[in-house]
Amino acid sequence: MSVRELVVLGTASQVPTRHRNHNGYLLRWDGEGILFDPGEGTQRQMLRAGVAAHDLNRICVTHFHGDHSLGLAGVIQRINLDQVPHEITAHYPRSGKRFFDRLRYATAYRETAALTEVPADSDGVLATTPSYTLEARRLSHPVESYGYRLTEPDGRRMLPDRLAAHGIGGPDVGRIQREGSLNGVPLEAVSEVRRGQRFAFVMDTRLCPGVHTLAEGCDLLVIESTFLDEDESLAVEHGHLTAGQAARVAREAGVRHLVLTHFSQRYSDPEEFERQARAAGFEGELTVAYDLQRVPVPKRR
Secondary structure (H helix, E strand, O other): OOEEEEEEEEEEEOOOOOOOEOOEEEEEEOOOOEEOOOOOHHHHHHHHHHOOOHOOOOEOOOOHHHHHHOHHHHHHHHHHOOOOOEEEEEEHHHHHHHHHHHHHOOOOOOOOOOEEEEOOOOEEEEEEEOOOOEEEEEEEOOOOOOEEEOOHHHEEOOOOOHHHHOOOOOOOHHHHHHOOEOOOOEEEHHEEOOOOOEEEEEEOOOOOHHHHHHHHHOOOEEEEEEHHHHHHHHHHOOOEEEEHHHHHHHHHHOOEEEEEOOOOOOOOOHHHHHHHHOOOOOOEEEEOOOOOEEOOOOOOO
């Protein structure tokens, strides 16, 4: 059975707290694992969450501030220590290659695994697989930053009443799916479009076109909400979003499940992020993330 879920490894911004580790998020998408923004302590959080190095297929870094990338050194060395047999691809802003190289080779170790680098230097597609297309979009932060969006190809949903009307059943259902028609009956006559699922990961940024493009029509949106609305001036100054801003983006984009994360240590009441998100008009499913939480991708409509 395919599994699609977000495993939250850490939710703190800038500095960890007693209850929040630095950033780290694993998206399980069928048989693949995509690790986003591994901050300090990610390797240990993976252990606590039951995530192995063998589960990783991609690493996506939004930008090279420490709370989003200092865990790279440990994760990469663990991949090699465990001799992960499959290729792992790393995506990050090309302008930060010198930082990626320093983290990749921070200390001596034996390289045993294949780690391929595919940096982002503009908006566009980074990878295409049978299960998804991965693209990057530029965000607005004091250092170059990209958000990531994963889109599943559209498929088709078979309609039992139409199949029955055309006398199609049993093995012939699979045949018409594979071949596109059967005895003059086109696939379109007995099925409808099944919209592919969409996931987006938006970290440190002010409001900008990239935020809206990434969020559009997402089933699951993971987005930073570093500040509460009363500190919007600080958010703009430092290149971040507030809870209300993130929620309005999600509302306007038609997001089904909104995950708020990357919280400043200045706030002690996480429920206030939810209150402000609801006050901004978001009515979908809402999660204020905490460490080691699991958030399933919503089922298809």
